[in-house]
Amino acid sequence: MNDADSLYQDAIKQCARAAHGHGRLENVKGEAKLDNPLCGDRVRMQVALDGGRIAAVAHETKGCLLCRAAASLIGARAAGLDAAAVETLTGELDAMLKGAVAIPAGWPELAMFVPARAYPSRHRCVLLPFRALQAAIGKVGARDTAIPANDHGEAKVVI
């Protein structure tokens, strides 16, 4: 099998293992814990913003390779994004997994998840850290309102 067609290509394994951004922030401004009750994928995502943009990000991620690779990518690359950009990015990634040809603009690394298109049950593994990031940013400044269950990654999962 051509490595580029393979779900478990080296890019994913390396990215997962690198675990960029693993850990916790000192000065956390927004935090969200999401999980996928099917398999125990679990992401705690923390952000600090500066002028509405991500100044620092950290996460603790337990999960499969796809989930860990996605979280690690966020750790490496999410600084500088604002809430709108994260939302756009997550939407484009979702669309890519569902079959859209385009790789989200400015994020060529996400091409490593293209083979996951063929496995719908794995899409949420990839998306979980991005949804956690959205939720964490949403918490910044917001009064501590609970996010409705529908917006949680986990809440949509049939176990």
Next chain:
Amino acid sequence: MNDADSLYQDAIKQCARAAHGHGRLENVKGEAKLDNPLCGDRVRMQVALDGGRIAAVAHETKGCLLCRAAASLIGARAAGLDAAAVETLTGELDAMLKGAVAIPAGWPELAMFVPARAYPSRHRCVLLPFRALQAAIGKVGARDTAIPANDHGEAKVVI
């Protein structure tokens, strides 16, 4: 169709219409109301015993022709029976409906229900008055204990 093979043969219609024993007793000793919640068949059966044997019987029956014919037959013929005889009779009638060749001994009139063999859903119409009679006798002398639902005709009916 040969009348003897027909469910609604004249014997049944006449017996139902005669409504032997229709009414209420003055000196009721045992009474039971049973119904078939499917179709509203409803029998109130009253008995007075003498030395353990039926001295008088009366009933109010709302129901289909089969049910009314059975009740009427009881009204005409049940005097003199004791509890054991009623139980035997009911059991033999049940067996006859389920296919046994024998007509219950001493009750040649029950032959009119032989065509009902072919219609299992109607068996309880025929049996309901007999079960009510059993229940009414059971009430005589018994402390007023409720009969467990299982022993009611109606309780076994799926509507």
Next chain:
Amino acid sequence: MSHTAASLRAQFPLLAATPELHYLDSAATAQIHRTVLDAVLHHETTSRANVLRGTYRLAEAADLAYEQARQTAARFLNAGSADEIVFTSGATAALNLVSHAFGATLQPGDRVLISVAEHHSNFVPWQMLRDRCGIELTLIPVSADGRLDLERLADLMGSRCRFIAVTQCSNVTGAWTDVAAIVAAAREAGARVLLDGAQAVQHGPQDVQALGGDFYAFSGHKCFGPGGVGVLWGRAEALTQMPPFLGGGGMIAEVTPEASTWAAPPQRFEAGTPPIAQAVGLAAALEWMMTLDWTVIRAREDALCKRLIEGLARIPSLHLLGPQNGERAPIVSFDIPGLHPHDICQVLDAQSLALRGGHHCAQPLLAAFGVEACTRASIALYNDEADIEALLGGLDCARRELS
């Protein structure tokens, strides 16, 4: 596509195999369409797996088929989203679900309205809720022809009405409920509305958004689909506000010995392995129904119903239970004093007429009509003039034979 009764009838294997059968009991169970049998067979032999998000391809196929069935049900009902579709084991299960899950949000003294015309499945659960939780249960009465009498609706609702659960169409009289009036009154009072659509769905796709209630329940077996499956539609915000009903696999976010947390709707309400192949079969039935021209079909159903009512009117002393005419579904129940429905149906059966006699799980309604049982003919898209003429002839015969 041809919409003659004959061409439709040919698509129902049981009816095709018994040309002599006059099946007039579709209100109890409609016959199953061949595409449903094919869909179930295909699913079970190519995509059978549990839908608990297995990662192997077979499980993904099962998941996909099940979630597509949800989409189809949403389209059939014009629901706002597939997340508003909860698969249940039938209408009864759906109605009990709401009586428990919504019921858990009620306080003693809160009022629930149902009607005298309800099927036991939309009657008994609310009685049980009353007895369990101390709510007030109030009955909307019916007029002489069996329609819900809404004249005193505001009085009946009082100041603490929180919920109104009514049938969209009576399974005894065929009367359609004035849903708009109920929804308007409920909205004003801040009460939610459930429609029991069990009898409506076999007469065409529904539009829950246009109807305007909050919940809608129906069964697969009454709209040409499999048994063992039903649908509860609930408005997203209504579903989200309810706690779960049944507990089990698939409806949780997390289980610990101390406490459990719930998944979002619709999963929150689908505990355990759902009826997967049955949902797929139901979707096939609904897809097929959505290809039909319901103007043509309903016009024929109405014409047959009219012809039947005219024919019945000539039977001396016959009492029609329900509207003589006007907005009614083709469900026709009647009482002939002196002739018991059981006996009537038995004689009709000898002429291959399949009708049901009894209380039709609507004892309070029959009590309001002063009868304990009645005979019911219900007409569906595969019925034709011959069925009606056979029935009228059969009734003549029954009257002769039984008297």
Next chain:
Amino acid sequence: MSHTAASLRAQFPLLAATPELHYLDSAATAQIHRTVLDAVLHHETTSRANVLRGTYRLAEAADLAYEQARQTAARFLNAGSADEIVFTSGATAALNLVSHAFGATLQPGDRVLISVAEHHSNFVPWQMLRDRCGIELTLIPVSADGRLDLERLADLMGSRCRFIAVTQCSNVTGAWTDVAAIVAAAREAGARVLLDGAQAVQHGPQDVQALGGDFYAFSGHKCFGPGGVGVLWGRAEALTQMPPFLGGGGMIAEVTPEASTWAAPPQRFEAGTPPIAQAVGLAAALEWMMTLDWTVIRAREDALCKRLIEGLARIPSLHLLGPQNGERAPIVSFDIPGLHPHDICQVLDAQSLALRGGHHCAQPLLAAFGVEACTRASIALYNDEADIEALLGGLDCARRELS
């Protein structure tokens, strides 16, 4: 009759059509036997009608088929009588039924025992009962290899234990519960016992009288039958003492606006139109199972299980969740630190191995093992050596590919 895995496998259309498939997920859903598909098709095309005692011949045929299915289920379980068989929509529905209906007879402070090893479907309903009614819920712990640890059973029961609900066989570890010990302790205390037989039934007919509990629940789809149907067996006197759970058509004696009275069991617990064709299909599966020689089949299942456990033992750091040997069903779950079950199953799928990774709806048990997810292989009568060798090879491959 030949009992080779190949001859059995040939009777399952999905497996026959996909010879390359190594289906090792029967604990989630077993494949459907061809006789079941035939029985369902036959019923739907020759005997479809509602079973609410219609008097026409078609309805009598449906009634008969449904009640014969009840007889068959009674024989499969060696129940005292067919009246002890309640058809439900599945094991989860059966378990919820008991938690509500028996639960309604409990007082605050009464104790219910379940175990840490329960499937969520036998865990969450009792938690919900606790939260609704103030009963005490106490957990039987598990030993290191996942068996129910009954050493302190008497202490756990205390003086007010009224009910013990435990799995007969764990869906994660394959451990069989020491039912005799539990039944003996319960009998002494006057407590009733429910066995969750969901995982047991695919390994052969059961004898509820020999087991000695009061309730037994299982699902059709896990014993080669249709989805959407399950069975609750209840000892006659236990069923008779319980109020109904769901309200609706078919479970009443009489409904009036003031109050309703209930039919006797089993009808009392079958509200609404039951899954008729599914019950008929389930009966076909059970009939077929009763023709098999289970000594032969279980010996093969055990041998395959042993071979698999031996093979897994050679994988460094692999942690087997459950008994190494002895009395166990062929359900084998394991954890390989550093390799996520999802990733493992994904790689295995590429080799046509169908296994499930996750928490298997048993989070409390997995928490007791200190893992959040695991990979599970479950073996049924159609599996053979090739399936096991393929799995062991596939795991080697997964370890290479994922690291």
